[in-house]
Amino acid sequence: MAILAPEASSRPTVSLVGVYTWRFLREAPKIPLTILTVLVVLAVFAPWIAPHDKLKPVKPSAEDCIAWFGIEKCPYIDDRPPFWGKEVRTVSNPLGGIQRIKVKEGRFNVVLGTDYLGRDILSRLIYGARISLMVALTGTLAAGVIGTALGILAGYLGGWWDHIIMRITDAWLTLPTLVFAILLSSIAGPSIKNVIIILAVVFWSRYARLVRGEVLALRERDFIKLSEVTGVSTFRIIFRHLLPNVMNTVMVFFTLIVGVSIIIEANLSFLGVGVPPPEPAWGLMISQERESLMEGKWWLAVFPGICIALLVLSANMFGDWLRVKLDPQLKNR
Amino acid sequence: MGRFIVTRGFQSLITLWLLVTIIFVAVRITGDPADMMAESRGDEAYKAQLRKNWGLDQPLHIQYAKYIFNLLQGDMGHSFEKSLAVRDIYLARLPNSIKLGIAGFLISIVLGIPLGMLSAMKVNTQWDNLGKIFALLGLSVPNFFVGLLLIILFAVGLGWLPAIGKGDSFFDWQHLIMPAFSLGWYFSGSMVRITRSSMLDVLGTEYIKLARLKGLPEWVVMAKHALKNAMIPVLTLAGLNLVIMVNVAIAIEVVFNWPGVGQLLFDGMSNRDFPMVQGIVLMSGVMIVILNFGIDILYAYVDPRIRLAK
Numbered sequence: 001m002a003i004l005a006p007e008a009s010s011r012p013t014v015s016l017v018g019v020y021t022w023r024f025l026r027e028a029p030k031i032p033l034t035i036l037t038v039l040v041v042l043a044v045f046a047p048w049i050a051p052h053d054k055l056k057p058v059k060p061s062a063e064d065c066i067a068w069f070g071i072e073k074c075p076y077i078d079d080r081p082p083f084w085g086k087e088v089r090t091v092s093n094p095l096g097g098i099q100r101i102k103v104k105e106g107r108f109n110v111v112l113g114t115d116y117l118g119r120d121i122l123s124r125l126i127y128g129a130r131i132s133l134m135v136a137l138t139g140t141l142a143a144g145v146i147g148t149a150l151g152i153l154a155g156y157l158g159g160w161w162d163h164i165i166m167r168i169t170d171a172w173l174t175l176p177t178l179v180f181a182i183l184l185s186s187i188a189g190p191s192i193k194n195v196i197i198i199l200a201v202v203f204w205s206r207y208a209r210l211v212r213g214e215v216l217a218l219r220e221r222d223f224i225k226l227s228e229v230t231g232v233s234t235f236r237i238i239f240r241h242l243l244p245n246v247m248n249t250v251m252v253f254f255t256l257i258v259g260v261s262i263i264i265e266a267n268l269s270f271l272g273v274g275v276p277p278p279e280p281a282w283g284l285m286i287s288q289e290r291e292s293l294m295e296g297k298w299w300l301a302v303f304p305g306i307c308i309a310l311l312v313l314s315a316n317m318f319g320d321w322l323r324v325k326l327d328p329q330l331k332n333r
Numbered sequence: 334m335g336r337f338i339v340t341r342g343f344q345s346l347i348t349l350w351l352l353v354t355i356i357f358v359a360v361r362i363t364g365d366p367a368d369m370m371a372e373s374r375g376d377e378a379y380k381a382q383l384r385k386n387w388g389l390d391q392p393l394h395i396q397y398a399k400y401i402f403n404l405l406q407g408d409m410g411h412s413f414e415k416s417l418a419v420r421d422i423y424l425a426r427l428p429n430s431i432k433l434g435i436a437g438f439l440i441s442i443v444l445g446i447p448l449g450m451l452s453a454m455k456v457n458t459q460w461d462n463l464g465k466i467f468a469l470l471g472l473s474v475p476n477f478f479v480g481l482l483l484i485i486l487f488a489v490g491l492g493w494l495p496a497i498g499k500g501d502s503f504f505d506w507q508h509l510i511m512p513a514f515s516l517g518w519y520f521s522g523s524m525v526r527i528t529r530s531s532m533l534d535v536l537g538t539e540y541i542k543l544a545r546l547k548g549l550p551e552w553v554v555m556a557k558h559a560l561k562n563a564m565i566p567v568l569t570l571a572g573l574n575l576v577i578m579v580n581v582a583i584a585i586e587v588v589f590n591w592p593g594v595g596q597l598l599f600d601g602m603s604n605r606d607f608p609m610v611q612g613i614v615l616m617s618g619v620m621i622v623i624l625n626f627g628i629d630i631l632y633a634y635v636d637p638r639i640r641l642a643k
Contacts, residue, residue, distance in 0.1 A: 171351035174625070175618045178581045179598070183614040186602040187360055201359070259473065266475050267584050273602055286478065290588070298485045305478035313473035320469075 029321050032314035039311055043129040050123035051109070054280050057118030058110055079292070082113040082121075082299050112303055115285070116292060121300070124280035125307055131281045132311060135192060136261040139199025144254055146200060147207025152242055154208065155215025156234075166212065172205035181264055185273040195274050199261050210253055214246045248326045255319030259312045266308050282308050337633050345626040352618045356611065357400055361393070409615065410608035412601075419612035422597065427579075429499060430593035433516065433586070434579035436509050440517030441578075442571060445524025449567075452525065453532030454555065464525050471522020477584035480515035484588070487511065497590035512589040516582050520574045527570050531563040538562075565635075569628055576624045580617035 052058050065074040112121040154165040181202050188194040227237050268274030269283030282304040289300035367380045384390040409419040452464030488496035499508050544554045583595035601609035
């Protein structure tokens with residue numbers, strides 16, 4: 001079959017790609033697609049969309065300063081509820097020393113409130129989308145490349161290649177993902193780059209196992225046999241015949257693993273071994289506000305949590321839809 | 334059967350050896366354990382001293398030989414922070430984690446299996462959608478966040494349950510229920526999915542059609558014929574989940590201040606206690622290898638086709 005296929009140059013060009021993309025998007029489930037698009041746009045254009053800086057505290061207005069400290073210029077106001085909220089508590093005045101009852105009201109310029117350092121939560125969430133998406137996508141992609149390559153090698157070359165690669169893969173799969181990731185990150189130290197590397201190191205084995213299975217089945221198919229008989233080089237068989245045929249499976253798996261990656265990254269950041277502190281990673285934002293939860297300031301931890309859940313949810317829904325679409329046998333599953 | 338056990342046992346041993354080696358190699362590739370231990374007091378002389386104390390200055394093959402030799406004797410090294418054997422600290426904490434794991438396991442089963450069955454019996458209806466949404470939510474909301482929400486709601490807001498700690502008596506359900514639910518929540522999603530697909534497989538078979546043709550009432554068909562046959566993959570996953578739950582409740586144990594293995598791992602990370610972290614990770618791998626071995630044997634015992642195949 002494959003040798004009869006038309007060459008790339010004779011295929012209809014770009015306009016059809018546009019048509020297919022459009023049809024693809026129109027069939028995709030609306031809710032996850034919308035959420036994903038919004039999050040991606042927010043992530044890409046974060047510096048233009050975010051109302052405040054991600055690291056600097058929002059400057060309080062003169063009235064707020066007078067109300068709080070009795071002077072016109074004050075350092076910053078630590079935290080503020082979301083715009084509908086109202087918080088009443090007693091504070092000691094750092095200048096006078098007398099205890100006074102203070103009422104904090106939400107402001108529209110900091111819609112979701114500010115954190116314990118006075119930084120705008122909404123802006124940090126928007127920048128956080130950047131981190132989550134970048135880390136999860138690059139990490140999963142790297143894992144996919146390594147895993148697919150090893151899976152194809154194991155499945156197609158067989159013999160000792162297969163034995164060695166699959167034994168290692170199996171051993172790799174026995175460690176719970178989160179535990180393994182924590183081991184690596186506690187040694188590598190917290191940094192965005194390290195989280196990406198760790199995701200790749202942890203997840204490649206899942207791809208390898210999956211792709212090897214696919215390749216084992218493909219290897220027995222006629223078009224591969226035919227290519228072998230006609231003397232097509234191993235290199236060309238792998239890149240022209242095997243790779244395109246496992247791409248569907250790999251793509252579906254990719255979308256599903258992205259969801260898991262985001263959760264693993266959130267867990268690592270939450271435990272303090274993922275993305276390091278000044279950066280606004282969602283998991284980190286939750287962990288920094290754990291103390292204030294006990295004081296009833298629920299909003300500080302809830303908003304980033306909702307963001308994580310929405311992102312993972314839509315990635316998973318999208319992945320499920322893609323899985324059914326690319327594999328009609330699963331229609332009812 | 335005997336031969337099957339021996340081959341599988343041998344394979345498991347190789348997997349164990351690879352696991353141990355992977356941890357050894359991965360640790361040394363990703364960074365220098367001495368850096369991890371010495372971060373705040375990071376001058377070179379101190380690091381050199383650390384390396385010497387912990388045998389990290391020796392050639393790799395000697396380190397490896399010592400590491401394997403010690404492991405064979407059940408010695409996972411000494412905790413850097415508490416100067417006790419890692420094994421003893423670990424074993425002291427393990428019962429708490431097992432208790433939490435079992436509670437989470439029960440919750441995942443109670444939530445997951447009925448909903449999965451309902452989904453399969455009423456396939457492509459609103460009930461099915463409910464099951465799908467539940468499974469998706471379970472897999473999408475990070476479990477530590479579920480824990481925090483529960484604390485906000487039941488401990489801070491309503492004041493019904495204690496927020497953190499494990500309680501004094503062993504049967505203190507009030508302390509147990511929130512961490513167990515956050516843990517079980519995540520795994521109930523996968524339970525719904527596997528129950529549903531396994532039930533769908535069984536419901537499509539000939540013997541279910543026959544049972545219906547015989548005129549058996551629907552609940553007998555479901556309870557006696559479908560459920561029993563659909564349970565094999567479900568219980569396998571559940572068993573595996575139980576062992577995983579004992580080991581991955583790290584963030585939950587931190588949130589609820591639950592004194593289990595996960596919190597020990599977190600403390601090990603915060604205190605830069607390298608032998609501790611390595612030991613705990615190793616143990617979680619070992620548990621899973623042993624469990625997989627057990628499942629294989631059980632399967633072979635139940636299903637002769639497996640043990641007679643190559």
